[in-house]
Amino acid sequence: MRERYPRFPVFIRLDDRQILFFGAGSVAKRRIQVLLSFGAKIQVIAPKIPGSVEEQFRTWIKTGQVHYKKKQFEETDLEKSMFMVFAATDKPEVNAMIARLCRKRGIPVNNASDASDCDFFFPSVVRKEDIVIGITGNGEDHRKVREVREMIQWKSDEKEEHICL
Ligand SMILES: C[C@@]1(CC(=O)O)c2cc3[nH]c(cc4nc(cc5[nH]c(cc(n2)[C@H]1CCC(=O)O)[C@@](C)(CC(=O)O)[C@@H]5CCC(=O)O)C(CC(=O)O)=C4CCC(=O)O)c(CCC(=O)O)c3CC(=O)O
Numbered sequence: 642m643r644e645r646y647p648r649f650p651v652f653i654r655l656d657d658r659q660i661l662f663f664g665a666g667s668v669a670k671r672r673i674q675v676l677l678s679f680g681a682k683i684q685v686i687a688p689k690i691p692g693s694v695e696e697q698f699r700t701w702i703k704t705g706q707v708h709y710k711k712k713q714f715e716e717t718d719l720e721k722s723m724f725m726v727f728a729a730t731d732k733p734e735v736n737a738m739i740a741r742l743c744r745k746r747g748i749p750v751n752n753a754s755d756a757s758d759c760d761f762f763f764p765s766v767v768r769k770e771d772i773v774i775g776i777t778g779n780g781e782d783h784r785k786v787r788e789v790r791e792m793i794q795w796k797s798d799e800k801e802e803h804i805c806l
């Protein structure tokens with residue numbers, strides 16, 4: 642469904658905030674990588690870490706950057722102390738249930754399999770020294786968002802010597 646208004650960008654502090662992920666797949670990995678670089682504390686709950694991302698997750702777990710619980714989602718996993726929750730399992734019905742139960746508790750939640758079921762969106766991020774750029778679309782063309790990110794990245798790399806984005 643077409644969104645009525647564009648999304649408003651907000652920039653927030655994540656240092657030492659507790660962020661909980663359900664699912665330890667490629668989407669979770671991509672997002673955790675970004676969130677860690679903003680100082681977030683990450684917890685991950687998933688019964689399995691797929692082979693394609695296992696090495697990265699094992700490193701994060703070993704170095705204490707990610708706290709991992711090997712289990713399926715249960716309602717009791719949701720604590721009010723969570724700053725935000727990412728429902729990123731490969732089961733759309735589980736993601737929808739997580740989103741519903743988070744909302745009931747007032748925890749902001751992102752459902753990776755359904756743009757219309759997100760309290761906030763995960764942007765494409767470009768970082769250059771002290772500048773942070775977040776890019777979003779309207780949920781209809783994720784590739785376009787990625788392409789804009791790549792374009793900005795190339796431009797800023799070209800200007801490496803004089804930062805003037
Ligand atoms: C709405 C949003 C909600 C949210 O925050 O989760 C959402 C939703 C969905 N994405 C889906 C698919 C893909 N998403 C990507 C890529 C990215 N998606 C990202 C954000 C968002 N994705 C949120 C805002 C998007 C916006 O602003 O428009 C980025 C920016 C950030 C990130 O995820 O890291 C990242 C680019 C990062 C970068 O490269 O910079 C690719 C391409 C790829 O992986 O290369 C594909 C596969 C190809 C395709 O479908 O195009 C599906 C269908 C899933 C299915 O079919 O099951 C849904 C669900 C739905 O649309 O309902």
Ligand SMILES: NC(=O)C1=CN([C@@H]2O[C@H](COP(=O)(O)OP(=O)(O)OC[C@H]3O[C@@H](n4cnc5c(N)ncnc54)[C@H](O)[C@@H]3O)[C@@H](O)[C@H]2O)C=CC1
Nearest residue numbers: 664665666667668669687688689713714729730731753754
């Ligand atoms: N928003 C985005 O950018 C994109 C979203 N997607 C959506 O994201 C979701 C995840 O995709 P991938 O990371 O590629 O999946 P994946 O197959 O790589 O990983 C799925 C993860 O979910 C876990 N899981 C399954 N059932 C669970 C449960 N009951 N409780 C907790 N964890 C559970 C698995 O153990 C695994 O760790 C899919 O729903 C897909 O539609 C896919 C591509 C891009």
